[in-house]
Amino acid sequence: MGVHVFDTMGTTVSLRFAGATAPASVLDGVEGAFRAFDERFSLYRTDSEISRVARGELPLTRTGAELREAYAEALDWSRSTDGAFTPHRPDGVIDLSGTVKAKAMEAAARVLDSSGEADWMLVAGGDILTRGTLDGLPWRAGVVDPDDRGTLLCAVELVGRRIALATSGTAERGEHIWRTGDPRAPQRYRQVTVLADDIVTADVLATALVAGGPERCPELLNRFDIEAITVDNAGNLTATPGLQSAWGLTPA
Structure with a gap:
């Protein structure tokens, strides 16, 4: 390689x-x-x-x-x-x-x-x-645990039309996303990873989901054709149906 x-x-x-x-x-x-x-x-x-x-x-x-x-x-x-x-x-x-x-x-x-x-x-x-592909197999990307940057939450396959993955949050860069409400509240998202057909959509919506939080999450997921994994400040994980089956996560 x-x-x-x-x-x-x-x-x-x-x-x-x-x-x-x-x-x-x-x-x-x-x-x-x-x-x-x-x-x-x-x-x-x-x-x-x-x-x-x-x-x-x-x-x-x-x-x-x-x-x-x-x-x-x-x-x-x-x-x-x-x-x-x-x-x-x-x-x-x-x-x-x-x-x-x-x-x-x-x-x-x-x-x-x-x-x-x-x-x-x-x-x-x-x-x-x-x-x-990588030698005929899908490229795989790890999703980092925001509480331990040396650990992965899971691995995501980028295959078919799902070729872009973006992660937004506060674990690495601190509070740099403008959002309403108390960003430290337990239910606010600390990290969101989005799988999409293009990188601009993935990047924008990862940021939008962090900014909008759980209140806006269902609406944005219904509006856009993406998959997502979220981690809130309390450490709870959710995932959309296209991703949850692989890791037994709760639907977002």
């Missing part, structure tokens, strides 16, 4: 191939896809386009098409989740970190697909996107 690892967007990205590692030109293209998103959308870079918008130096109407389209897409997600997902910080600053990592992963996937790479797993900050 070939492996390529690099750091970008404040996280580590790993790319695993079922066979030999892709040529250097393809790997450069993958890294370039992430770099382009980081340079435009990172609020941690003072020279990024979105940082200039946040400081009031650049009107949104004068930004590039890529930023305006990404913002419009994030607003669509906010509307479709009735505000459980938001592209705004509490102070009103536009923050597209909830979508841009996933969109960078999609861009990297296009590089790999166009180069003819058929069997790979892309992991960026714990979010996963796959193609093909």
Whole structure:
């Protein structure tokens, strides 16, 4: 198995191939896809386009098409989740970190697909996107126990159209998701993992479910074609029917 690892967007990205590692030109293209998103959308870079918008130096109407389209897409997600997902910080600053990592992963996937790479797993900050198989078997991804980062709750197969897995929560990065109510309440979600057909949907809805909590969970699960595993602050696990049978978990 070939492996390529690099750091970008404040996280580590790993790319695993079922066979030999892709040529250097393809790997450069993958890294370039992430770099382009980081340079435009990172609020941690003072020279990024979105940082200039946040400081009031650049009107949104004068930004590039890529930023305006990404913002419009994030607003669509906010509307479709009735505000459980938001592209705004509490102070009103536009923050597209909830979508841009996933969109960078999609861009990297296009590089790999166009180069003819058929069997790979892309992991960026714990979010996963796959193609093909590992020696004829489905790619498998572990879901980490938020109470013990060295232990797995379970393993999920990424097979068929379910090729994307994203996890959101507070175990690793602390409270960084804007949500209503007391985030420390026992019934609030500490971690949510979503299995979906594409990585943007998986990433957005994992965040939306953490933000919306158990009150919004049934509605969001009915509205979107996803599978999910949730862990609340009391340590209770739930899973949607597509995942619960493998581990005997309670339906979400």
